[in-house]
Amino acid sequence: MESSLPFGVILAVLASLIIAVNVLVAAAVLLLIHKNDGVGLCFTLNLAVADTLLGVAISGLVTDQLSSPAQPTQKTLCSLRMAFVTSSAAASVLTVMLIALDRYLAIKQPLRYFQIMNGFVAGACLAGLWSVSYFIGFLPLGVPTFRQTTYHGTCSFFAVFHPRFVLTLSCAGFFPALLLFVFFYCDMLKIASVHSQQIRKMEHAGAMSGAYRPPRNPSDFKAVRTVAVLIGSFTLSWTPFLITGIVQAACQKCYLYLVLERYLWLLGVGNSLLNPLIYAYWQKEVRQQLYQMALGVKKGLASCLLFLSARYGGPKGPRETSYPIAIISLSELDG
Numbered sequence: 001m002e003s004s005l006p007f008g009v010i011l012a013v014l015a016s017l018i019i020a021v022n023v024l025v026a027a028a029v030l031l032l033i034h035k036n037d038g039v040g041l042c043f044t045l046n047l048a049v050a051d052t053l054l055g056v057a058i059s060g061l062v063t064d065q066l067s068s069p070a071q072p073t074q075k076t077l078c079s080l081r082m083a084f085v086t087s088s089a090a091a092s093v094l095t096v097m098l099i100a101l102d103r104y105l106a107i108k109q110p111l112r113y114f115q116i117m118n119g120f121v122a123g124a125c126l127a128g129l130w131s132v133s134y135f136i137g138f139l140p141l142g143v144p145t146f147r148q149t150t151y152h153g154t155c156s157f158f159a160v161f162h163p164r165f166v167l168t169l170s171c172a173g174f175f176p177a178l179l180l181f182v183f184f185y186c187d188m189l190k191i192a193s194v195h196s197q198q199i200r201k202m203e204h205a206g207a208m209s210g211a212y213r214p215p216r217n218p219s220d221f222k223a224v225r226t227v228a229v230l231i232g233s234f235t236l237s238w239t240p241f242l243i244t245g246i247v248q249a250a251c252q253k254c255y256l257y258l259v260l261e262r263y264l265w266l267l268g269v270g271n272s273l274l275n276p277l278i279y280a281y282w283q284k285e286v287r288q289q290l291y292q293m294a295l296g297v298k299k300g301l302a303s304c305l306l307f308l309s310a311r312y313g314g315p316k317g318p319r320e321t322s323y324p325i326a327i328i329s330l331s332e333l334d335g
Helices: 005-036 039-059 062-066 075-108 119-142 163-205 219-250 257-269 271-282 284-312 318-334
Strands: none
Touching (some): 005 257, 005 271, 005 284, 039 271, 075 163, 075 219, 075 257, 075 271, 163 219, 219 257, 257 271
16 A cells, blocks of 8 residues: 555544544543542543544654655564554543443442452553453564565564454454443343333332422432443444455455545544543533633633733733633623
8 A cells, every 4th residue: 555645644643533532531630530420430541541542653654654755664563653552542441441341330239339349459451451462463573374474664563464364353353342332231221111110119109208209319220321322333344354354355356545545544543532422421520620620721811911021011902802802701701
């Protein structure tokens, strides 16, 4: 595959968006952890970190796509770059699975959840997750059958990794994980429905006396909804790439590399941009923290304008009349 300016530009924009959005969500989650000290938030933070690393990893491929064919990338360097990309993508997918497991345990075992998922267990899960991720990413470097025998100088996934690697990942990792996702979701939906039915029966039997009717706790259905959105995003992003990779591995005469690397691989990587957007929209606490951060930035800009007005504006100059107007408009937005 030859270098492509449009593809390199798209890759650069995607990498920048992935890094910027995930860093913003990571900062919000860090502030939430400082306030609440929740184990589940640590998994959310790990997802933002993994997606950020993926953005950094694919940004290294931008120069390869924008460089001329007269300056080819060494095969070893390309293999290392693609190994880091694969490791970061694997860490992102495994973290989504860990978040689903965490929400499943919170609904399945609500009384024992904090005993099961304590700080030590969460740390061990994260350490194991990153170990498995880097093992997956660097596996082709140690297994010759997963490497391409020829290399033409332009760095891409299938320029150095054989489709057999995608076939192995799909059969041994992706599809079993997808089935586990579906199991978690169905069981969580069943438990949430049972809880809702029990509440309705208690209300109907008059267990809750008087006219006061306490609001139902929607946390079960919120967890189910979040897991469902993550499963859908995860499935729609990576399934086309992996299925087409399996077809390429089974049919050596089918030349599907252009579609795989220009479109479907880009779609899978785009999942790292969807993950923070999902949490920024669906998770109320993350959304509120981002809003508070935006208010803090706005107030900081207002203070900076006030300082500049007092420092450089004359007592009767034009700046004295222009800056307070800006400050008033900013302060009105707070209301």
